[in-house]
Amino acid sequence: MPLSFLTADRAFEQAADDSPLPYDDRDRWRRPYRPGPWRVAAAAFLLLLASYVLFAAVVIALTGTMSGAVLVLVIALAVVAGALRLLRMGVWVSAHGLRRVGFLLTRTVPWGQVGPVRTTQQPVRWLGLPRTVQGQALVLVRRDRADEELPPLLTTHNADFLARPEAFDRAADTVEAWAAEYAGAAPAATAA
Secondary structure, three states: OOOHHHOHHHHHHHOOOOOOOOOOOOOOOEOOOOOOHHHHHHHHHHHHHHHHHHHHHHHHHHOOOHHHHHHHHHHHHHHHHHHHHHHHOEEEEEOOEEEEEOOOOEEEEEHHHEEEEEEEEEEEEOOOOOOEEEEEEEEEEEOOOOOOOOOOOEEOOOOOOOOOHHHHHHHHHHHHHHHHHHOOOOOOOOOO
């Protein structure tokens, strides 16, 4: 069974040097990078927890209290859905626009509204927690809301890129290339 999220980096690495967008079907939504080890580990832990909860639901069903078994089954399914949503989080691109998938909310910005996409040096949240550290962030400025400050698309300290600076650079370059082709903005130079 092909896992499409594992092929993102391979497609980028196999692309020709003159083609920053290595995908043939550009109408399909794609994440231009692999999920990071922290995100995969958290999802694996949640799936392990869900297996124990499912086992508990079976044991409760065998003891004869079906209402309790159904409640525990619903809890297990919610944990599985949470783990799958955690794996889908990130930045996705297609010919239609740029999509930022969060745990509870997904926002899509059409390319016509995308302004400059650039990498900046700024304080970023460490693994999404309130603690901030100095790092790099890929920032999007919308043309229709230039004064509104949006959360960064990618950071060097989120669950996908913590301790993987080269993966962050590759993903940021790819998103900037998509923005340059579809939004008509030249990719900004990476701030050091």
